[in-house]
Amino acid sequence: MKNFSLRKLLLGCATLVLFILVWKLVTDAKLISPIFFPGPERTYAALEKGLSGGALLTQTLETVQRMLLGWLLASFVGVFLGSLVGISKRARAFIAPTLELLRPLPASAMIPIAIAFLGFSDNMVLVVIAFGALWPMLLATIHGFAAMEPRLYEVSAVLGLSRGQVIWKLALPSAMPMILASLRLGLTISLILAVVGEMLASRAGLGQSILAASRSFRSADLFAGIVILGAVGLVGSRLLSFGERRLLRWQAVNR
Amino acid sequence: MSASTLFKNGWRAALLPVALVVIAQVAATVTQLESDSLASPLDIARAFVSVMADGSLLRATLDTLKAAAIGCVVGVGAGSLLGIVLGLFRIADDALDLTIELLRPIPVVALIPVVMMLLGFGAKMEIVIISLGLLWPSVVLARVAVKEVEPRLMEVSNMLQLGFTDRLVKIVLPAVLPQLFMSLKLAAGYALVVAVTVEITANPLGLGYGIMMAQQALRPAEMFAYLIWIGAIGWLIGVLLNMAQRGFFPAFVKGERR
Numbered sequence: 396m397k398n399f400s401l402r403k404l405l406l407g408c409a410t411l412v413l414f415i416l417v418w419k420l421v422t423d424a425k426l427i428s429p430i431f432f433p434g435p436e437r438t439y440a441a442l443e444k445g446l447s448g449g450a451l452l453t454q455t456l457e458t459v460q461r462m463l464l465g466w467l468l469a470s471f472v473g474v475f476l477g478s479l480v481g482i483s484k485r486a487r488a489f490i491a492p493t494l495e496l497l498r499p500l501p502a503s504a505m506i507p508i509a510i511a512f513l514g515f516s517d518n519m520v521l522v523v524i525a526f527g528a529l530w531p532m533l534l535a536t537i538h539g540f541a542a543m544e545p546r547l548y549e550v551s552a553v554l555g556l557s558r559g560q561v562i563w564k565l566a567l568p569s570a571m572p573m574i575l576a577s578l579r580l581g582l583t584i585s586l587i588l589a590v591v592g593e594m595l596a597s598r599a600g601l602g603q604s605i606l607a608a609s610r611s612f613r614s615a616d617l618f619a620g621i622v623i624l625g626a627v628g629l630v631g632s633r634l635l636s637f638g639e640r641r642l643l644r645w646q647a648v649n650r
Numbered sequence: 651m652s653a654s655t656l657f658k659n660g661w662r663a664a665l666l667p668v669a670l671v672v673i674a675q676v677a678a679t680v681t682q683l684e685s686d687s688l689a690s691p692l693d694i695a696r697a698f699v700s701v702m703a704d705g706s707l708l709r710a711t712l713d714t715l716k717a718a719a720i721g722c723v724v725g726v727g728a729g730s731l732l733g734i735v736l737g738l739f740r741i742a743d744d745a746l747d748l749t750i751e752l753l754r755p756i757p758v759v760a761l762i763p764v765v766m767m768l769l770g771f772g773a774k775m776e777i778v779i780i781s782l783g784l785l786w787p788s789v790v791l792a793r794v795a796v797k798e799v800e801p802r803l804m805e806v807s808n809m810l811q812l813g814f815t816d817r818l819v820k821i822v823l824p825a826v827l828p829q830l831f832m833s834l835k836l837a838a839g840y841a842l843v844v845a846v847t848v849e850i851t852a853n854p855l856g857l858g859y860g861i862m863m864a865q866q867a868l869r870p871a872e873m874f875a876y877l878i879w880i881g882a883i884g885w886l887i888g889v890l891l892n893m894a895q896r897g898f899f900p901a902f903v904k905g906e907r908r
Contacts, residue, residue, distance in 0.1 A: 406741070407748030414749050431767050492663030499839060499884030503847035504858070504877055507865035511687035511873065587757045587847075594762070594851050602759075609763030617767070621760045628755030 433615040441615035442622060450604065451616075455623050458589050458600040461517075462627075465524025466585040470578060473529045477536025478562050481570075491537055498534060502527025502584065503591055510596070520592030527588045528581035535577035539570025575639045582631050590624065689871035697871035698879070706860065707879065714849065714856035715883070717773050718841040721780025726837045728781065729788025730830055734822060736789065737796025750789065758783035758844060762852055773855065776848050783844045784837045791836075795829035796822060828902035835891040842884050857883075 415435050421427065422434035433441075445451025480486045480494075506523050513519035543566055551561045567574075593602030605620035671691045677683075678690030689697070701707040736743040761779055769775040799822060807821045849858025861876035895902075 403744040403747070406745040410745040411749050411752070427768075488662045489666055493666045496667070496885060497881065499842075499888050500877070500881035501843040501846045501884065503843065503850050504861060504880045506850055507861045507873055508687075508877060511865050511870060583755075583757070587759050590757055590759045591847060591851055594759070605760060605763045609767045612767065614767065617763055621756060621764070624760045625752065625756035628757055629752065632755060 429614075430612050431614055433618055437615040438618040438622065441619040445616065445619055451601075451619060451623065454599060454601050454604045454620075455627070457598075458586075458593065458602065458624075459627060461520060461524065461593070461598075461600060462582070462585045462589040462631075465521050465589065466528055466582050468521070468525040469528035469581055469585070470532055472525065473532030473577075473581070474536050474567075474574060477533045478540065478567065480533075481537040481540025482558060482562055482566060487537065487541060494530075494534060494537070498530050502530075502588055506591065506595060515596040515598075517598055520589065520596055520598055523592050524585050524588045528584045531577040531580045531584070532574065535573040536570055539573040540566045542573075543569045572643060575635075575642065579632055579635045579639070582635060583628065586624070586628055586631065685870060686868045687870055689874055693871040694874045694878070697869070698875035701860075701872060701875060707876070710855070710857045710860040711879070711883065713773065714842070714845050714858070717776040717856065718780060718838070718845040721777045721845070722784060722834070722837050722841040724777065725781030725784030725841070726788045726830075726834050729785040730792040730833065732785075733789040733792025734796050734818070734826070737793045737799075738817075738822065743793070750786065754786040754790075759847060759851065762848060766852055771853055771855075776845060776853050776856075779848050780841050780844045784841060787840070788833050788837060791829060791833040792826065795826040795833075799825045828899040831895055831899060832902075835888075835895060838887055838891055839884060842880075842887060846880060 419435050422429060422432055429437075442451070480490050502523065505526055509519045509523050509526075513522060547565050547569065548561070551565055556564065589600065590602035590605075592598065593600040594606045597603050601620050601624055605617050605624075608614070608616040608620065675691045678688075678693075683690055698707075736746060758779060761782055765775050765778050765782075769778065803821050803825060807817045812820065845856065846858040849856040850862050851858075853859065857876060857880050861873055861880070864870075864872035864876055
């Protein structure tokens with residue numbers, strides 16, 4: 396088994412190196428004008444310069460902070476409201492259809508409405524992120540509660556648990572796999588909306604910085620920004636799946 | 651769900667939205683609303699009729715849907731093809747896995763400035779971004795689908811000594827067709843989201859641009875009319891594709907429910 400994964404690692408790295416080499420060859424041969432498409436060395440140079448004292452580091456921190464704040468807000472509100480709606484069958488019947496109706500609405504379509512209310516401000520971007528990332532968590536919590544083993548509800552009735560105790564001790568743990576999966580989706584949405592919000596509202600951050608770089612044809616800076624955004628997305632989703640595995644270990648044992 | 655149960659449960663589902671609309675209208679009438687950011691439901695309905703009548707809404711809808719549809723077909727097609735190849739050949743999968751995992755988390759909106767610089771504004775730029783956004787999810791879904799094809803089918807194809815194209819067309823594609831359709835269904839909703847996002851951020855055409863312009867012209871009624879219309883289209887696409895899926899692959903849908 397170890398042998399096999401080593402082979403996979405070697406093959407993977409070789410392809411990655413090949414990929415970068417092709418990228419270098421294409422740009423060195425000037426198949427695409429270097430104004431639009433920088434080679435790997437120029438991207439790396441821009442990355443190094445930006446991170447070691449350039450503006451790139453602070454912009455990255457701005458974007459990550461925005462993304463995390465919006466995501467946390469959405470997570471708390473989503474799981475809280477989802478629990479309130481999900482725990483009662485009657486509330487589900489009345490409220491869930493409306494939520495399902497609103498779900499396909501693209502979160503970015505809310506940006507103009509948010510601008511109309513809050514102007515081009517940091518709060519506007521935050522509200523848009525929180526609103527967009529809210530849906531997966533809200534609906535996952537409701538569905539998770541609805542899908543809970545009915546006998547657990549009966550047990551809770553026999554034990555005379557209060558509604559709050561039912562949510563905390565039974566419903567939330569049993570809905571946990573769905574909620575955790577939705578948290579990961581929510582983080583992806585948060586990053587996307589943070590970038591879009593920064594582009595539109597000209598708030599400091601990577602989104603604004605790559606748009607400005609593209610407008611002034613600084614393609615190396617643009618690619619450096621994209622590399623960082625990819626890294627942020629990668630690290631975020633890896634951390635969450637790691638946490639997911641740790642938190643759900645009890646379930647894997649049970650099965 | 652039969653018609654009678656739909657009627658019985660339907661009123662519960664409809665109560666909240668209807669109540670909200672009525673409350674909004676009453677509040678707007680009582681306060682004699684004059685605002686740059688809010689509009690009463692009646693004004694929104696009136697604005698909807700007027701943008702519908704002058705054709706601007708339909709034109710914008712066509713622009714958006716055309717870009718989303720072409721982007722969807724290109725993105726899902728290319729992604730599924732790559733995914734099938736990766737699912738069939740372990741060596742290709744091992745070799746490309748790392749690169750794909752590194753490219754996949756790049757948020758699609760980050761590509762807007764790049765494509766904008768290369769192609770300028772217009773439908774082409776939007777289509778490219780949509781297809782790039784749909785590429786990786788389709789790769790992943792198709793790869794999983796191919797890997798889960800009944801191994802005996804593969805043994806049969808080996809025994810019959812089918813060539814690559816024969817194996818693809820006669821064995822693999824029919825086996826993964828339901829999953830590919832599911833991937834298309836997910837992609838269609840996402841394509842609309844990306845299309846609207848690109849239009850709001852950069853591209854001066856389509857529904858996203860329309861809603862942005864309505865906001866900047868301080869016409870809140872028109873803005874909300876666009877918003878509701880975008881939501882309705884997203885919802886309609888979902889319903890239609892679900893119906894199509896149930897019609898084409900009834901067995902698969904049953905399995906999905908289980």
